Amino acid sequence: MANSFMAQWVYTDTVKDHFMNPRNIWKDDEDFTPDGVGEVGSLACGDQMRVGIKVSDGRIKDLRWLTYGCASAIASTSMMSEMAIGMTLEEAYHLTPQMITESLGGLPEHKFHCSVLGDKALRAAIDDYLEKNGIENTYKAKTARIVCECKGVTDTRIEELVKSGECLTFDSLSQKTGCSTVCGKCRNEIIALLEEYKHIYGK
Amino acid sequence: MKPIYMDNNATTQMADEVASLMRDNLTLYGNASSMHTLGRNASSGLEWARGMCASLIDAESEEIYFTSGASESNNTVFNIARELIDSHSKRNRIVTSTIEHPSIIEEVKYLKEKGYRVDEAPVDSSGMVIVSELEKLLGDDVLLVSIMTGNNETGTIQPVKKISTLAHACGALMHSDATQAIGKIPVSVKDLGLDYLSMSAHKFYGPKGVGALYVRKGAPIMPFVHGGHQEKGYRAGTYNNLGIIGMGEAARLAAQNLEREHDYLWSLRERLRKGLLASIPDIVINGNQEHCLPGTLNVSFPCAEGESILLYLDMEGIEVSTGSACATGSLEPSYVLLASGLDVELAHGSIRFSLGRYNTTEDVDTVIQKLPPIIERVRSMSTRKV
Numbered sequence: 201m202a203n204s205f206m207a208q209w210v211y212t213d214t215v216k217d218h219f220m221n222p223r224n225i226w227k228d229d230e231d232f233t234p235d236g237v238g239e240v241g242s243l244a245c246g247d248q249m250r251v252g253i254k255v256s257d258g259r260i261k262d263l264r265w266l267t268y269g270c271a272s273a274i275a276s277t278s279m280m281s282e283m284a285i286g287m288t289l290e291e292a293y294h295l296t297p298q299m300i301t302e303s304l305g306g307l308p309e310h311k312f313h314c315s316v317l318g319d320k321a322l323r324a325a326i327d328d329y330l331e332k333n334g335i336e337n338t339y340k341a342k343t344a345r346i347v348c349e350c351k352g353v354t355d356t357r358i359e360e361l362v363k364s365g366e367c368l369t370f371d372s373l374s375q376k377t378g379c380s381t382v383c384g385k386c387r388n389e390i391i392a393l394l395e396e397y398k399h400i401y402g403k
Numbered sequence: 404m405k406p407i408y409m410d411n412n413a414t415t416q417m418a419d420e421v422a423s424l425m426r427d428n429l430t431l432y433g434n435a436s437s438m439h440t441l442g443r444n445a446s447s448g449l450e451w452a453r454g455m456c457a458s459l460i461d462a463e464s465e466e467i468y469f470t471s472g473a474s475e476s477n478n479t480v481f482n483i484a485r486e487l488i489d490s491h492s493k494r495n496r497i498v499t500s501t502i503e504h505p506s507i508i509e510e511v512k513y514l515k516e517k518g519y520r521v522d523e524a525p526v527d528s529s530g531m532v533i534v535s536e537l538e539k540l541l542g543d544d545v546l547l548v549s550i551m552t553g554n555n556e557t558g559t560i561q562p563v564k565k566i567s568t569l570a571h572a573c574g575a576l577m578h579s580d581a582t583q584a585i586g587k588i589p590v591s592v593k594d595l596g597l598d599y600l601s602m603s604a605h606k607f608y609g610p611k612g613v614g615a616l617y618v619r620k621g622a623p624i625m626p627f628v629h630g631g632h633q634e635k636g637y638r639a640g641t642y643n644n645l646g647i648i649g650m651g652e653a654a655r656l657a658a659q660n661l662e663r664e665h666d667y668l669w670s671l672r673e674r675l676r677k678g679l680l681a682s683i684p685d686i687v688i689n690g691n692q693e694h695c696l697p698g699t700l701n702v703s704f705p706c707a708e709g710e711s712i713l714l715y716l717d718m719e720g721i722e723v724s725t726g727s728a729c730a731t732g733s734l735e736p737s738y739v740l741l742a743s744g745l746d747v748e749l750a751h752g753s754i755r756f757s758l759g760r761y762n763t764t765e766d767v768d769t770v771i772q773k774l775p776p777i778i779e780r781v782r783s784m785s786t787r788k789v
Contacts, residue, residue: 210714219711219714220718222784225783225784226784227783228783239786243747243748243751243787244747245728246708246727246728246736246751247708248786248787249786250786266784266785266786267784267785267786268706268707268708268748268785268786268787269708269711270708270709270710270711270727271710271711271714273708274711274784
């Protein structure tokens, strides 16, 4: 007896396509020597990502990735790889989770935060490339956004402190940078950023 | 393509006999509480079902209270305990475990927030409650001990009989959520020494939205849905007559098929376990392999994440569940697996196969054939390497 209801797939058709046929996977047997490598995420949260890039003439010439992650992590990293190849380093550095998610035709809210880490892994790979080659990282400063207006604390500053493990609580961040000590309206945003970076860097 | 459904601990396909009896009684619209003929007809169906549920668990009909399912039954037991504690009972503590169903885990969280005293006994690496640890938590201030009969994720059967003896020795009441065990292993309230037991029809080929609470004659009970004389005034609300009749038939079948069902599910499960061990390298079988619900097989695949495995299997028409956080929308993987000390990566990479009456050996063989390339594929794109 046939039932009357049929569901769509869990995610969009584009997600499904990238999940079923992921692009640019970093295969074991492939001779891919990256110019820069970045890794973000943590097993505790169930998503970990590694991105390797080849750079020539200031552009991403090629890219490979690996992920320990769910369907949307696989699909979003696959999509990111297609978008990033051919971009200038600066363009690639400014690739956002929103851009990846839009290209995928959308993701559920709870997936957006935990599984779209490809852009962060890509930025980490670009950072690695620049550092290895002694090139000044001018993108980092440009992407910084002031979160605490009273004390002029940027998201990049918070990211660095979390990444290094120096500040892993709101109180320690506040003590270190003075953020949220004046008007306090950035408190919730700082807490959200703190949680996000802790997730990204597996702290 | 007919899907291969191996998620029978989530819910089961209704038995043909159940569906057929429910179809026949779809128009039996009488209110079982009415005195006229139509009402009495409905009531006789309901009382027949009560008898079937009672005999399935070795209880008396008058000890069965119909509910909307095991979550309600579980909550009712904890509400009874809370009511007794509030009435200045000398006993004011509840003892349970870390691997209970969410309807108990969340209830415990809620009670603790309200200031009630609840202790959770730990489990060993096979997911079995450590009796000696639980014993340390007992005392003459304990009102209720609640330990599930068999775990939904690992399938591990709990030492309920031993625990009920200990609970009664210190004067406490004993409850067991037997939802996953009913119809798979013999469950006798007398043998297990239970004061309360929860069950749910849809886990043993009955309809959804209906279950029962067993309350031993003489054990405390009080109403939590007020407003009617149904269930002796303890659970108001017009009867879900059709659902209850369906549960009655499911209970009748469960009692009739119990031994055969157990042996059949175990043979499928063992075929699957051996097949996967032989065809996929580096896998970990979770749960207790000796004291185990016959249809449950929980496997961890190191370096592979569970939601991906689940969805690749789904593409092949194979339906299972996972302990991965990604499937729950939280960042935490299965608390049951973590409680048994499983590594967080293995919990994320866990798949639960729960077999049922309608699975065949061909189904099992198909899974043994389709899963290895999926695991290989997920591992080949993983940052983690075996």
